[in-house]
Amino acid sequence: MYKRFEKKVVLITGAGSGLGRATAIHLASEGAMLSLVDKNIEALEETRSLITEKTQQSPVLLLTADVSDEELVKKYVDHTIRRFERIDGFFNNAGIVDTSAPFEEYDSDLFSKLIDINLSGVFYGLKHVLAVMKKQKEGFVVNTASVAGLRGLYHKPGYVASKHGVVGLTKAAAIEYAEFGISVNGIAPGPIATNMLINNFKNINPENWEVAAAQHADGIPAKRLGRPKEVALLVAFLLSGEAEFINGVTIPIDGGQGASQYSRKN
Numbered sequence: 001m002y003k004r005f006e007k008k009v010v011l012i013t014g015a016g017s018g019l020g021r022a023t024a025i026h027l028a029s030e031g032a033m034l035s036l037v038d039k040n041i042e043a044l045e046e047t048r049s050l051i052t053e054k055t056q057q058s059p060v061l062l063l064t065a066d067v068s069d070e071e072l073v074k075k076y077v078d079h080t081i082r083r084f085e086r087i088d089g090f091f092n093n094a095g096i097v098d099t100s101a102p103f104e105e106y107d108s109d110l111f112s113k114l115i116d117i118n119l120s121g122v123f124y125g126l127k128h129v130l131a132v133m134k135k136q137k138e139g140f141v142v143n144t145a146s147v148a149g150l151r152g153l154y155h156k157p158g159y160v161a162s163k164h165g166v167v168g169l170t171k172a173a174a175i176e177y178a179e180f181g182i183s184v185n186g187i188a189p190g191p192i193a194t195n196m197l198i199n200n201f202k203n204i205n206p207e208n209w210e211v212a213a214a215q216h217a218d219g220i221p222a223k224r225l226g227r228p229k230e231v232a233l234l235v236a237f238l239l240s241g242e243a244e245f246i247n248g249v250t251i252p253i254d255g256g257q258g259a260s261q262y263s264r265k266n
């Protein structure tokens, strides 16, 4: 098997579920040493068991932190350095989605929460990890945005604003740190079958979320939801040395959803 991450240290936030978990499992299979962050310790422990089930044991450090608290972000970075002495790759991924409401009914505290976790959390991660990578004179970062960072979505102003912010932070960090041998890119997933998306379908149709999922999939040219492993493979490419000259971009992974924005079949 292709092992691009042997002797590499990768830090992943939101590693207790979905995209973070799938990426952790994949990178472990490519030999990475992992520092995994989540607010939920049981979920992190489950990720670690899945890694040990599927791959040869590689070192895995588990750290609980709420990414919207800068002190805790500083601590997860410090702990990673204490354990592994460096950070080669950073998947700055933890995030939440909001419940839907039109602007005039949208809860302002919910808006602040979305900004705190999805945008400030990504900023704090960049701030503290880029300082480490600058000293190393190398490093690869992937921030998780969303298709909601590239266009508007109805009734999700907090999510859309936070994810547009992530696209902006990605560009700003890329130009500032490129001269230190660091690449900062983003990913913009469309609907990927994780707990986050399934819970969203459960809110839309509590009796039968599979119907909501099927309706959603029907609007995607690929006629299906994405798989977490597909995102993990993109992240692995961007965190590997193979992607060194790709910098400051946010790459959609959406089954053609973005390309079909204004088209109708008939």
Ligand SMILES: NC(=O)c1ccc[n+]([C@@H]2O[C@H](COP(=O)([O-])OP(=O)(O)OC[C@H]3O[C@@H](n4cnc5c(N)ncnc54)[C@H](O)[C@@H]3O)[C@@H](O)[C@H]2O)c1
Pocket: 013, 014, 015, 016, 017, 018, 019, 020, 037, 038, 039, 040, 043, 065, 066, 067, 068, 093, 094, 095, 096, 097, 117, 121, 144, 145, 146, 147, 188, 189, 190, 191, 192, 193, 194, 195, 196, 197
């Ligand atoms: N699944 C999708 O369709 C989709 C699409 C576009 C973007 N995204 C983005 O992908 C990222 C991962 O989402 P997912 O689908 O894997 O969701 P998920 O809910 O399956 O996993 C998110 C993980 O982040 C953790 N987390 C949440 N808030 C946190 C906080 N404040 N501090 C630390 N950890 C926290 C959760 O405990 C959970 O383990 C998010 O940023 C999300 O916005 C997801």
